[in-house]
Amino acid sequence: MGIISRALAPALLIATAVIPAAAAAQDETFSPDWDAMSGALSERRFADLLRLADEAIAHSPPLEDSEGRRVLCAHSEVEAVLYTALPDPDGQGTIVRNAAPCNLLFYRAYALEELGRRAQAMELMASLTRYAPFRPQYHIEYGYLLAQSGRPEEALAQYRQAIDALELQSDDIDKQHWSAVAQRGIGYALIDLKRWDEAEAAYRKSLDHDPDNAVAQHELEFIARERPRD
Template sequence: MRGLAWFVGAGLAVCAVGSPASAQDAGEAMDEALHDALGARRAGDVGKAQDIISSAVTAFEDSFEDGVDVYCASSPTATITYMALAASQKHKAIAVTDSYCDARFLLAYQLAEEGTYAAAAQAIERVLVNDPMNSHYLNELGFARSHAGDLAGGLEAYRSAQGCAGLADESDQPHWTALALRGQGWVLIEQGKWDEAEAAFHESLEFEPDSEVAQSELNYIAQNRN
């Protein structure tokens, strides 16, 4: 593993807040804000990116109806799953643009870049309230927790990420699964569980056969295990 690629990018999804017209406007504004924030980050202006996101998130949340569960529509399968979950709990729920969660995740990414992993983990946990089965976020939670010293919590998050990879878009499922397995392997090395770590990296190669990271970790295990 030895470091993960944090932010992959945002897609456009459904927004179901308020009336149809206001829902579309709110979703488009959130999407545009995330685009602008990413542009500011690429230009090296992290402060501007944070300001854009904070302002947009506040405005977007002001459009939510009280007492409604809010889920990010990160994939069609996830959206259906969340709506079914809410219905089973007799909760009123809405699915909103995934830019809402991605923007907040970007703030967590900044915390991790600064090396404040515990704070990053807490920020990701808050995003997961609105997209609890997002394999990408769960993988990054595993990264943040484990680098903050919470190896058990990191391993738990990586295993959850593996279990939830099937809710991602079909083309992304192998990557999130492999990433989760590599994360597990890294934590297991740190815990001194060499056999389990080796098995995790070998399994990850079933999903990303050309991964130099996995092969490097397998070489590391071969050279360092007792």
């Protein structure tokens, strides 16, 4: 799939939000085998990755609530606080889980995409942007899938949501990395839309965060060649 985090496996262990008793795990003694999934990913054994993710999901807290409450995944304490403060339009309440259930779905979506099952991968990534709306990576990965499926306007919206979500990030290294990735995604979508000047601006912004990136440099050269001249 698009871009996986440089250190996703450790991040999968984050568990900062308080989970209400009514939202307890189906099997509180179960711990996903993150090392096995990370190994399957790094060795490109995507069928194994899918199997491992599915086994873990079957034992993980559900992301649908029988009482109709909204379920969200927090990847940090800041996200957990923000999610509990979000408006509740249905008045049913909100359950804030830790990151693990969403990250398992992310592994599943990644495996599905690599196995050629894009429609299913896209459906999962769309759901992840709802379960964790302040997680920039999910918007970026979903934007990538939309762009690759010939839906640049929708991809652009996801990349811009990622930029907004990055304002909430406290880790400067991650913020720089994902800002560069999101801006490159914006540039890619804008090229598809023939919005050359905006695309150039996006790639130049990406270089502010990642000055030596060869992809951005190449795309700027492409824009210079392809942009219509007055």
